[in-house]
Amino acid sequence: MRLTLQETTDPRVYDDAVRCLPITSALQGWGYGEARRALGQTPVRYLITRDGHTVGALQLIRKRLVPGFSTLYAPRGPALESLDLLPGVANAVKKIARPTDALLKIEPPVPLPANEDSRAIPESYGPFQRASTEQPEHTIVADLRQNEEELFAGLHSMARRNVRTAQKLGVVAGRDDDFEAFWEIFTATNERAKLGAFPRKYYETMLREGNAHGGEAYLVLARSQGKALAGGFFLAMGKGTYYLFGGSVRDDRVDEAGQPFKDAKAPDAFYWNAMLDAKRQGYELFDFWGIPRELDESKHSFGVFKMKLKFSEQRAWYPAYDLNLNPAAPMIVKALRWRKTLNNLRKRGSADDVL
Numbered sequence: 001m002r003l004t005l006q007e008t009t010d011p012r013v014y015d016d017a018v019r020c021l022p023i024t025s026a027l028q029g030w031g032y033g034e035a036r037r038a039l040g041q042t043p044v045r046y047l048i049t050r051d052g053h054t055v056g057a058l059q060l061i062r063k064r065l066v067p068g069f070s071t072l073y074a075p076r077g078p079a080l081e082s083l084d085l086l087p088g089v090a091n092a093v094k095k096i097a098r099p100t101d102a103l104l105k106i107e108p109p110v111p112l113p114a115n116e117d118s119r120a121i122p123e124s125y126g127p128f129q130r131a132s133t134e135q136p137e138h139t140i141v142a143d144l145r146q147n148e149e150e151l152f153a154g155l156h157s158m159a160r161r162n163v164r165t166a167q168k169l170g171v172v173a174g175r176d177d178d179f180e181a182f183w184e185i186f187t188a189t190n191e192r193a194k195l196g197a198f199p200r201k202y203y204e205t206m207l208r209e210g211n212a213h214g215g216e217a218y219l220v221l222a223r224s225q226g227k228a229l230a231g232g233f234f235l236a237m238g239k240g241t242y243y244l245f246g247g248s249v250r251d252d253r254v255d256e257a258g259q260p261f262k263d264a265k266a267p268d269a270f271y272w273n274a275m276l277d278a279k280r281q282g283y284e285l286f287d288f289w290g291i292p293r294e295l296d297e298s299k300h301s302f303g304v305f306k307m308k309l310k311f312s313e314q315r316a317w318y319p320a321y322d323l324n325l326n327p328a329a330p331m332i333v334k335a336l337r338w339r340k341t342l343n344n345l346r347k348r349g350s351a352d353d354v355l
Helices: 011-020 030-037 083-096 148-153 157-168 179-193 200-209 266-280 300-309 329-348
Strands: 004-007 042-050 053-066 069-074 101-106 128-131 138-143 172-176 216-224 227-237 240-248 285-287 314-317 320-324
Touching: 004 083, 011 030, 011 042, 011 053, 011 227, 030 042, 030 053, 030 200, 042 083, 053 083, 053 101, 053 329, 069 329, 083 101, 083 128, 083 320, 101 329, 148 266, 157 266, 172 227, 172 266, 179 200, 179 216, 179 227, 179 240, 200 216, 200 227, 216 266, 227 266, 240 266, 266 285, 266 300, 320 329
Parallel strands: 069 101, 240 285
Antiparallel strands: 004 042, 042 053, 053 069, 101 320, 128 320, 138 285, 138 314, 172 216, 216 227, 227 240
16 A cells, blocks of 8 residues: 655645544644644644545654654544555655654554453554553543433433532533633642643644634633633544643632632533533534543542543543654663653652553
């Protein structure tokens, strides 16, 4: 199978291809690449063609490691007509890779149902070999093709109760353009959970560029008496929307008598209304974005997992695969793992990954 990579600098043409392919992800969209550029990384976009017809799209992020070496990364990509094309993609990338490109990492955007038999996950696609992911490998997804009554009935009973409580207490949740409110929630959550974050420019760039060429980037906030208490950042493309960043803050306000307000269940209102909004916008896949590989009740990630599980029990895997482009690739993989461990220790006091 002979495939050709044709570089494109036209964001409309590129995003049109990404949006229309059956196997796709918003992280292959032009806007996500521009956010990566804000981190000093270089996005390059290609249309994948066969016999003159477009059969895929590939956004590669080139990340410089040390002088003389870089890696190529396709975040939740490539976008394709079929996974059968992956061996041909490997051969095509080898032809356009630079001598300094040591490794290519891909994350085919097909959620595989999680079960006890990990053998259900392919160990390879041609020369691509199973490897660690950069994006969360384990996630929860929801099928939004059900009607609203069916979606609500499928929630955990506690989620249904909390959503009703939020409604009675006047919580309002939906799309919101208040980036400052989102940023306050996001940074407070990261500090509380000892999580890392990129500079603010990264998120602002993604919000702006994610809307510019055919995809969507948007915020959903849940407010109680005007105060934003929970919210998240979504990136969408094609039939899917992805909850990438967010969190919640404690409501420390008091009423006129000096008594704390009742718990408004804002996080539950946020999740439910984000799902409703996505459904009304025509999206079919809602990706809750990341749950722990190993469950540990003592960690912040376990609470996040339990919250997401209340809104869908469809657990899924997004495995990654590596293609060595240089004999130094195995050494570089070890060095990257070592660097990640050091970053975890410095930021969170633990060598374990967040998810």
